[in-house]
Amino acid sequence: MAVLVIGGAGYIGSHTAHVLRKRGYDVIIYDNLSTGYKELAEGFELVVGDFADRAKINALLRRSEAVCSLPRMPRWANR
Ligand SMILES: NC(=O)c1ccc[n+]([C@@H]2O[C@H](COP(=O)([O-])OP(=O)(O)OC[C@H]3O[C@@H](n4cnc5c(N)ncnc54)[C@H](O)[C@@H]3O)[C@@H](O)[C@H]2O)c1
Numbered sequence: 001m002a003v004l005v006i007g008g009a010g011y012i013g014s015h016t017a018h019v020l021r022k023r024g025y026d027v028i029i030y031d032n033l034s035t036g037y038k039e040l041a042e043g044f045e046l047v048v049g050d051f052a053d054r055a056k057i058n059a060l061l062r063r064s065e066a067v068c069s070l071p072r073m074p075r076w077a078n079r
Pocket residue numbers: 006007008009010011012013030031032033034035036037049050051052070071072073
């Protein structure tokens with residue numbers, strides 16, 4: 001099982017991914033690369049996709065014991 005870091009190719013998410021790995025967790029990075037960089041996810045499993053893609057997220061949630069979500073929440077998520 002892994003920790004899913006949504007937005008893990010961004011500034012805070014990539015640091016979070018490294019800290020988690022140092023502490024012994026497997027990390028999966030999920031990012032649409034809108035403001036992130038795939039280089040920041042180097043060495044990690046990177047799945048490119050959008051927060052709104054429920055099918056993709058659900059497949060990753062089945063492999064994850066925890067989620068850390070960094071992107072600003074879209075307006076639709078507050079409804
Ligand atoms: N950087 C700061 O100093 C700071 C300070 C306070 C709070 N925050 C908050 O922390 C969070 C992360 O900030 P950051 O500076 O790392 O930003 P960032 O833009 O570097 O990282 C956000 C990451 O999320 C990805 N992303 C955006 N929308 C997405 C979507 N719909 N689906 C999948 N991935 C998506 C981007 O591609 C990017 O890699 C934000 O919510 C920000 O408001 C940041």
